[in-house]
Amino acid sequence: MYFFRETLSLPIGTLIKERYEVNNLMCHTRLAKVYEVTDTLKGDAKCVLKIRAFNNQSFHVESHYLEKCRRDRGFPYLVETFDFEADEEKYNCIVTSHEGETLLLHLTRRQFKISIANTLRIGYKVFCLLEKMHQKGYVHRDLQFRNILLEINYGGDIDVKLIDFEYTVEHSPAPECTGMIGWYVSLDVINGKPYTVLDDFTSLVCNLMACQGINPFGYKKDSYLELKKQFYNNPMEYFPEPETHWIGRLHLEIERQRTDGYDKSAIMDIFKNA
The missing domain is CATH 1.10.510.10 (Transferase(Phosphotransferase) domain 1)
Structure with missing residues (x-):
């Protein structure tokens, strides 16, 4: 069982993967932190970045389902998934479209x-x-x-x-x-x-x-x-x-x-x- 590290904090302006600029912390879920980010490769396009502890089963569950419904109306569009390291800790990340x-x-x-x-x-x-x-x-x-x-x-x-x-x-x-x-x-x-x-x-x-x-x-x-x-x-x-x-x-x-x-x-x- 992997628990999310509550001490992780991404300041406004942090650039993730040389692409996603952090705008603000949107919320905490039970297993993740969720940030609004700007996709700098696409001008001012807003996205949602969800960060979880590395290799948490929920990451695989969610990314798998988002891949299944990637172009379905009524569900967020899966932009990409990747791993991210901060303060010598590894995390899994999911980026989706920003919806309502x-x-x-x-x-x-x-x-x-x-x-x-x-x-x-x-x-x-x-x-x-x-x-x-x-x-x-x-x-x-x-x-x-x-x-x-x-x-x-x-x-x-x-x-x-x-x-x-x-x-x-x-x-x-x-x-x-x-x-x-x-x-x-x-x-x-x-x-x-x-x-x-x-x-x-x-x-x-x-x-x-x-x-x-x-x-x-x-x-x-x-x-x-x-x-x-x-x-x-x-x-x-x-x-x-x-x-x-x-x-x-x-x-x-x-x-x-x-x-x-x-x-x-x-x-x-x-x-x-x-």
Whole structure:
């Protein structure tokens, strides 16, 4: 097991590989640091540089998936991967295109309540992207509002992309889950059941709830399990407004499919009739 060295810091203006100039630190993920950089070989083109401890398995996982979807709409473009050395330590680097702002940033600006129409648009587009991943044979396993990017054009249309594939794995056979927990994680996964495509869709529902200011799970790790159980006992109680009923129905349909099997058309019908 390799742990990321938190002491690594790249000052603004640092030139990596004689090509990428550091603009700012964007965020920390659990296994990496993420920087905005300028690709000096392409004028002022902005890119995202993700740095991990050398030979960390997540680097190979993410770079492999990004290569698989390199020219697919809805996913960042993989510019290149390379190794980098700083302070006598080696790191793996992934450079991708810079794509929009996180859903979390949009929600924060709007006090965690966006229009139901945009919530529907985001939900449908993320569902289609997850479907594309699943058709390629993969599950995301970390779908939360930091890993959904939005770009709103002048006409008001919303372009959606998924990022952060360090937990992405092949979905057949269903991968075992140990210690996965979070406000966006399904009760089945928290209870240790194997991860399926339906668990990606459950995470989508949790993000749609966040878009409407519905937060029955909180953000404290030690309370997720109990609060999830309460929600699952009577989910529609959390959708009192008629305009949000479709989100509750989406949750119920996904849970039904855990027994009856995956039915894309039934999920699509909920989006169409919302």
